[in-house]
Amino acid sequence: MLDDATASSLSSLSLSELCEEVADQFKARFGDEPCWMVAAPGRVNLIGEHTDYNGGFVLPAAIDRYVVIAAGPSADETARLVAADIADEAKIQVRGAIHPGPVMWANYIQGVVAGFAARGVRLPCFNALLRSTVPLGGGLSSSAALEVATATMLEAMLEEELDPIEKALLCQEAEHKFAGVPCGIMDQFSSVLCQQDSFMLLDCRSQSVELIALDAPDITILIANSNVKHELTGGEYARRRAECETAAQILGVATLRDATCEQLESFREQLGTTNHRRAKHVVGEIARTLEAVQAIRDSRWQDVGELMYASHASLRDDYEVSCAELNLLVDIAQGIGKPNGVIGSRMTGGGFGGCTVSLVKTSAAESVAESLAEQYFQKTGIQPTLFTTRPARGAHRIK
Ligand code: GLA
Numbered sequence: 305m306l307d308d309a310t311a312s313s314l315s316s317l318s319l320s321e322l323c324e325e326v327a328d329q330f331k332a333r334f335g336d337e338p339c340w341m342v343a344a345p346g347r348v349n350l351i352g353e354h355t356d357y358n359g360g361f362v363l364p365a366a367i368d369r370y371v372v373i374a375a376g377p378s379a380d381e382t383a384r385l386v387a388a389d390i391a392d393e394a395k396i397q398v399r400g401a402i403h404p405g406p407v408m409w410a411n412y413i414q415g416v417v418a419g420f421a422a423r424g425v426r427l428p429c430f431n432a433l434l435r436s437t438v439p440l441g442g443g444l445s446s447s448a449a450l451e452v453a454t455a456t457m458l459e460a461m462l463e464e465e466l467d468p469i470e471k472a473l474l475c476q477e478a479e480h481k482f483a484g485v486p487c488g489i490m491d492q493f494s495s496v497l498c499q500q501d502s503f504m505l506l507d508c509r510s511q512s513v514e515l516i517a518l519d520a521p522d523i524t525i526l527i528a529n530s531n532v533k534h535e536l537t538g539g540e541y542a543r544r545r546a547e548c549e550t551a552a553q554i555l556g557v558a559t560l561r562d563a564t565c566e567q568l569e570s571f572r573e574q575l576g577t578t579n580h581r582r583a584k585h586v587v588g589e590i591a592r593t594l595e596a597v598q599a600i601r602d603s604r605w606q607d608v609g610e611l612m613y614a615s616h617a618s619l620r621d622d623y624e625v626s627c628a629e630l631n632l633l634v635d636i637a638q639g640i641g642k643p644n645g646v647i648g649s650r651m652t653g654g655g656f657g658g659c660t661v662s663l664v665k666t667s668a669a670e671s672v673a674e675s676l677a678e679q680y681f682q683k684t685g686i687q688p689t690l691f692t693t694r695p696a697r698g699a700h701r702i703k
Contacts, residue, residue: 316437316691319343322372323702329388330374330433338374338433340460344453344699345370346438346445347494348527348661349652350503351615352593354623356488358548359509359561360590363516363597364490365525365695366498367444371453372702375432375461383417385410386433398427404482412447415478416454420462423474428461439689442529443653447483448491451475455496456699469511472496486542498698505597509561516597518695523605523647524666528637528676529689530629533657541654544582544625551575551583560586585623589615609648609663613638616650625655629684633660636679637672645672 317325323341330338345366352362378384382395387409394410402418404411413432420427434453438446455471466474475492479485489508498504502515548560554574555563560583568587572580592611599607616634620626630651637649637660645668652661664672673690680688 316369319368319370319372322370322435322437326372326374326388326433326435329386329435330376330431333386333433334376334431336376338703339376340457340701341372341374341703342453342456342460342699342701343370343372344449344456344495345498345696346449347491347498348444348525348659348693349490349494350525350661350663351589351596351612351650352490353589353615353619353650353652353655354544354625355561355586355589355593356490356506356508357486357545358552358586358590359559360586361593361597362490362506362508363503363593364494364498364506365503365518365693366494366698367438367525367527367693368696369437369439369444369449369691369693371434371436371438371446371449373432373434373453373457375430375457378429378431380429383429384431385413386431388433388435398429408483409450411482412450412478413454415482416451416458416475418482419474419478420455420458425458425462427458430461432457439529439659441533441658443651443655443658444527445491445495445653447479447485448475448487448495451478452492452495452699456701460701468496469493486545494698496698498695500695500697502695503600505593509559516600518600520603520605522666524664524669524692525694526662526664526669526673526676526690526692527652527659528633528662528673528680529659530627530633530657530680531686531688532627532629534627540625540656544623547579547582548586551579554579555583561590563587581622581624585618588618588622605647605663606642609642609646612648612650612661612663619651619655623655626651627656629657629680629686630655630660632683633676633680633688636676637662639679640672640675644668644675 349364394407396414472492505514645665647663649662
């Protein structure tokens with residue numbers, strides 16, 4: 305049986321409920337209605353993992369979990385921020401030389417403010433209150449959602465919209481400079497550019513986007529959060545990036561996007577075991593992503609599922625960014641299998657914990673979630689968090 309915690313984790317506040325609560329909390333804290341309200345979603349990547357910083361393809365969708373910010377003008381010299389979920393407050397600078405401050409969550413906002421300031425924009429001072437239904441640190445881009453929500457709030461204040469690609473890149477730069485994470489472009493592009501009912505095929509080399517409709521009501525995206533996080537510093541992520549760059553250099557290509565399987569074989573010795581395996585994952589994953597797009601277009605869902613399992617195996621064995629708990633979730637899903645409504649499953653996001661993404665038959669979503677939760681808990685003693693989602697709309701202004 306699903307216990308109450310698992311059952312309630314399948315649903316979350318709707319966007320409109322969340323916005324109502326955020327507006328009320330803003331009023332209670334600052335005394336006025338907010339002037340501006342914005343929402344930016346997290347994302348789930350269906351396939352195309354650790355390919356973005358190699359100039360490859362990714363296939364994420366926005367999820368219906370959001371960072372919502374309510375804001376109003378203030379007469380102060382600094383901006384006052386309230387993170388209502390954790391009952392914490394911080395002040396950030398909006399003018400002059402802007403540097404990372406002591407409060408980690410506020411730095412994501414500070415970094416985006418700095419990006420606007422660097423473009424020569426004079427920002428008004430403001431009070432802001434934020435909440436998030438994107439699980440924190442679960443590989444669903446909670447930090448990109450916070451950055452993109454901030455950029456959307458500043459656009460609303462300035463009554464000026466940035467070019468969407470410029471906006472996503474500004475947010476990525478904030479993550480690099482103010483959070484110290486050398487991420488690729490997938491997460492911020494997803495939060496800005498994803499559209500309802502579609503996956504977004506992003507070519508990370510040309511930065512061009514194509515929407516791939518998910519218009520099959522009988523297919524549902526099920527996200528399972530392992531509720532473990534093994535890697536806290538981002539060191540492994542930076543190491544993988546460096547290994548890919550070294551491999552590309554040895555192969556004599558600009559990025560691994562330009563490498564072929566044949567090249568990898570003929571340079572096997574020069575690459576050495578580790579770099580060869582890293583590059584093999586990337587080259588294979590880029591091909592799998594394009595194959596998955598074609599399979600979705602043709603409604604060949606079992607093929608999509610097989611590609612997801614192959615992606616997971618490659619991330620586990622060659623790229624080495626999975627962990628026991630993620631492998632277990634994927635194994636359990638695969639064990640539940642086709643006859644019981646599971647189409648495919650894999651880890652999603654950077655890895656070392658966080659979430660898996662599964663495609664399941666809509667009619668079986670509840671029973672699959674129940675049995676995943678039960679078996680995972682039995683083997684680990686950890687309650688996972690599960691929820692279903694449809695591809696959601698990217699960041700937008702609410703008010
Ligand atoms: C993190 C990064 C992304 C991407 C994924 C792995 O989410 O922020 O840029 O590299 O890992 O696909």
